[in-house]
Amino acid sequence: MPEEKRKINAREFDLSAVERLCTDTWEAVYRYIYYRVQNREEAEDITQETYARAISFMQKQNARMDNKISFLKKVSLNILRDRWRKAKGRPSEVNMDELNPGEVSTDDFSLSSTERQVITDALNELNEAQRMVVELRIIRGYSVTETARIMNKTEGAVRTLQYRAIKNLSEILKNNE
Amino acid sequence: MKDRERDLSDYTEKLSEYIDKLNEEKKPEQHGGKIDSPEQERLYETVRQVRRLREPAMPADDFPQKLTKTAAARLNRRKVYNTLRNKWYWNAVAAAVVIVAIALFAFSGLFSKDNAVLAMEEAMSEVKAYHGILEFVSTNAEGEKTVQNKMEVWADEKGRYRVDILEGYQAGLITVNNDERKWHIRPEEKKVHLFAPFPDPYRFVFELWDEVEEAKNAKKTEILGEETVLGRKTTVLEVHPRGGVPYKLWIDRETHLPLKKESGMLNALQYTVAYTEIEFLEEIPADKMAFSVPEGFETEDRNPEQVVTSVVEAVKIAGFEPTVPKNLPASFRGKSISVEMLTGTIKLTYSSDDGQKRVVLLERKAEGDFKPATTAAIGKIGYYNAEFQSPVEVSEGILKTFGGMYGFRSIRWQKDGYEYAVVGNVSFDTLAGFVESLGAGTVRMPENMSFREKPQVEVPVDMESVENEQKSVDAGHSPWKLDPVFVAQVFVSLKMSPEGIQGDYPVAYENLEVVHNNGIDAVIEVKQENVPVKRVYMRRLVRQDNTGIWTVIGYDPA
Numbered sequence: 085m086p087e088e089k090r091k092i093n094a095r096e097f098d099l100s101a102v103e104r105l106c107t108d109t110w111e112a113v114y115r116y117i118y119y120r121v122q123n124r125e126e127a128e129d130i131t132q133e134t135y136a137r138a139i140s141f142m143q144k145q146n147a148r149m150d151n152k153i154s155f156l157k158k159v160s161l162n163i164l165r166d167r168w169r170k171a172k173g174r175p176s177e178v179n180m181d182e183l184n185p186g187e188v189s190t191d192d193f194s195l196s197s198t199e200r201q202v203i204t205d206a207l208n209e210l211n212e213a214q215r216m217v218v219e220l221r222i223i224r225g226y227s228v229t230e231t232a233r234i235m236n237k238t239e240g241a242v243r244t245l246q247y248r249a250i251k252n253l254s255e256i257l258k259n260n261e
Numbered sequence: 262m263k264d265r266e267r268d269l270s271d272y273t274e275k276l277s278e279y280i281d282k283l284n285e286e287k288k289p290e291q292h293g294g295k296i297d298s299p300e301q302e303r304l305y306e307t308v309r310q311v312r313r314l315r316e317p318a319m320p321a322d323d324f325p326q327k328l329t330k331t332a333a334a335r336l337n338r339r340k341v342y343n344t345l346r347n348k349w350y351w352n353a354v355a356a357a358v359v360i361v362a363i364a365l366f367a368f369s370g371l372f373s374k375d376n377a378v379l380a381m382e383e384a385m386s387e388v389k390a391y392h393g394i395l396e397f398v399s400t401n402a403e404g405e406k407t408v409q410n411k412m413e414v415w416a417d418e419k420g421r422y423r424v425d426i427l428e429g430y431q432a433g434l435i436t437v438n439n440d441e442r443k444w445h446i447r448p449e450e451k452k453v454h455l456f457a458p459f460p461d462p463y464r465f466v467f468e469l470w471d472e473v474e475e476a477k478n479a480k481k482t483e484i485l486g487e488e489t490v491l492g493r494k495t496t497v498l499e500v501h502p503r504g505g506v507p508y509k510l511w512i513d514r515e516t517h518l519p520l521k522k523e524s525g526m527l528n529a530l531q532y533t534v535a536y537t538e539i540e541f542l543e544e545i546p547a548d549k550m551a552f553s554v555p556e557g558f559e560t561e562d563r564n565p566e567q568v569v570t571s572v573v574e575a576v577k578i579a580g581f582e583p584t585v586p587k588n589l590p591a592s593f594r595g596k597s598i599s600v601e602m603l604t605g606t607i608k609l610t611y612s613s614d615d616g617q618k619r620v621v622l623l624e625r626k627a628e629g630d631f632k633p634a635t636t637a638a639i640g641k642i643g644y645y646n647a648e649f650q651s652p653v654e655v656s657e658g659i660l661k662t663f664g665g666m667y668g669f670r671s672i673r674w675q676k677d678g679y680e681y682a683v684v685g686n687v688s689f690d691t692l693a694g695f696v697e698s699l700g701a702g703t704v705r706m707p708e709n710m711s712f713r714e715k716p717q718v719e720v721p722v723d724m725e726s727v728e729n730e731q732k733s734v735d736a737g738h739s740p741w742k743l744d745p746v747f748v749a750q751v752f753v754s755l756k757m758s759p760e761g762i763q764g765d766y767p768v769a770y771e772n773l774e775v776v777h778n779n780g781i782d783a784v785i786e787v788k789q790e791n792v793p794v795k796r797v798y799m800r801r802l803v804r805q806d807n808t809g810i811w812t813v814i815g816y817d818p819a
Contacts, residue, residue, distance in 0.1 A: 102332050102333045103333070106328045106332055107325055110325050114317075114324075118317040120309070121288070121292060121309075122283050122308075122312045123282065123283050123288055123289070123292075124319075125287045126288040126292060129288070132332075135328055136331055136332055199313070203314060218311060221280050221284075222280060222283075222308060222311045222312055223311065223312070223314055226284075227284070243273045243274065247304075250307050250308060251304060254303050254304055257307060258303075
């Protein structure tokens with residue numbers, strides 16, 4: 085039986101089981117979280133909490149983990165929702181599930197080709213300067229100073245341009261939903 | 262029109278900072294409690310969407326091992342809690358569990374210092390209340406031991422406690438805080454003193470929740486070995502706190518909770534405090550928490566506060582209408598309203614649903630201009646400067662009764678002739694939630710205050726001597742190095758009298774103004790004529806918190 089499909093029972097939990105669980109599944113779970121938070125620090129933190137919570141839960145409830153990755157993803161999504169909702173003091177205004185319908189139930193955590201196309205199309209609707217600033221700042225990860233130098237603009241102009249670009253992009257994506 | 266422009270510039274700045282954070286692979290503050298408008302949040306989501314075109318940044322190679330360790334530590338702890346869950350006494354736990362737990366740790370090498378602290382934290386989270394006998398012993402430089410106190414204590418997770426001093430100094434004194442009031446029963450004077458239940462900076466020595474918190478926040482912890490104490494097997498941990506002298510903790514290997522603490526030798530005296538008995542309870546017995554005045558005792562009310570039942574009553578006493586939060590941060594609810602009679606301060610107290618977190622909102626008519634504590638970091642609320650303290654060390658202005666509140670943070674500001682503060686044992690993000698719910702404006706944390714200025718003249722720094730100075734301050738010497746204004750005063754004075762300062766400093770403390778302090782960098786401006794320095798630039802080079810010393814890194818000549 086493939087390792088991933090093997091069911092885990094809480095009673096079987098020992099150190100080697102934990103080690104196996106982490107080694108087999110961490111990358112999928114980490115990528116799933118990173119997809120949502122888009123930064124390593126938070127993704128690492130939530131991944132750690134996911135495993136700690138999952139193990140506590142399994143031991144407490146004497147639960148059975150039929151599909152490890154999907155169970156861990158559900159736990160991580162709960163943590164993420166909890167944190168963002170709790171922190172903001174009110175329900176999240178932007179429901180991440182609504183923005184990515186069907187995402188939660190599927191095991192495919194990477195960017196689907198449809199979504200990639202949607203974003204690329206939206207970027208193409210921006211004017212050249214706006215598209216460039218998004219590409220430099222967000223996709224390539226340049227600083228404002230570096231972007232200003234490349235685009236031959238002041239830093240203030242880059243910030244304003246980038247704000248307008250994201251605002252337009254947000255509208256375009258909203259209208260295409 | 263101007264407001265709109267300012268808003269726009271604020272939005273573009275924030276969005277840029279958000280992108281920068283993601284580019285640095287760090288968690289942006291917006292993911293941890295900063296409240297922004299739905300429109301702003303929509304922009305952040307758009308940034309994340311675009312960013313998904315990139316490959317994720319993967320963790321370091323040792324991440325899977327770290328993950329396994331954290332997860333396995335949870336596994337081991339859970340095994341021990343099952344024994345803790347029931348009320349237990351010394352000698353009452355099955356030896357098999359101990360052997361399994363120790364074997365697991367020994368086998369896997371998991372009982373590392375981090376795990377010891379993590380395990381303590383987790384074990385403590387399972388405790389609802391406890392009752393114990395504490396013995397407090399001092400040892401002098403010759404090794405002579407004296408029992409200072411013997412105390413019977415009760416404490417619970419909500420911060421309620423009772424301390425009966427059984428033997429030693431102040432024997433017979435009883436201190437209780439049941440969250441509704443705090444009182445002292447003083448048999449010698451035949452008096453019962455009443456106090457406000459909050460703020461209550463008093464904590465009895467070796468209170469377990471505080472102890473675990475301190476170890477958790479320590480700069481460094483190190484395992485020294487194993488020892489049997491009071492018949493219990495323990496792990497000895499050396500804790501290096503942020504500021505202060507290292508101390509030792511003996512942690513029970515079975516319960517993972519501290520059993521004994523020994524301070525470092527300070528002024529030729531060393532203190533040891535230990536639980537000679539302890540039992541874990543579901544709650545503190547009601548009779549121990551009930552307020553009663555023993556026969557023949559007088560009551561003396563030392564509480565300068567009038568508790569009222571509504572804001573309307575508070576308005577009648579204080580003479581002004583307080584600003585009340587519109588939407589409380591999740592899981593918080595109103596607990597009480599009172600008025601501090603001497604200062605006319607309206608105090609709105611909020612508590613989390615589980616009773617463990619407390620936030621107090623203070624408002625009063627301002628007295629003069631806003632002057633932040635010189636040691637505090639400075640952020641912004643809307644367009645106004647605001648003082649940020651963690652912990653609340655200096656009791657300036659409206660925070661008068663809150664000084665020295667370990668584990669509490671505060672934000673204080675002034676607006677339209679009123680002074681405000683929020684203070685609580687919560688994160689700055691939660692406090693910011695309260696501030697913003699007052700409609701006071703967007704909160705900008707000190708660490709996010711951009712700092713781009715550079716000194717005209719740089720001052721070379723010798724890191725080795727700075728580190729030594731930090732150690733010396735940690736040991737309690739030259740505490741003025743924690744105050745950037747004082748450090749600037751000494752620096753400017755020495756520029757004026759390089760041969761040394763005799764008598765008063767040539768530049769007065771009052772004539773130095775903090776123009777920037779984000780907790781890491783500070784700029785002090787000299788407001789005195791005929792001084793060769795206009796601005797002093799300094800930085801916390803060793804530690805970037807309230808225990809870190811300030812070092813001059815440059816200045817602008819006048």
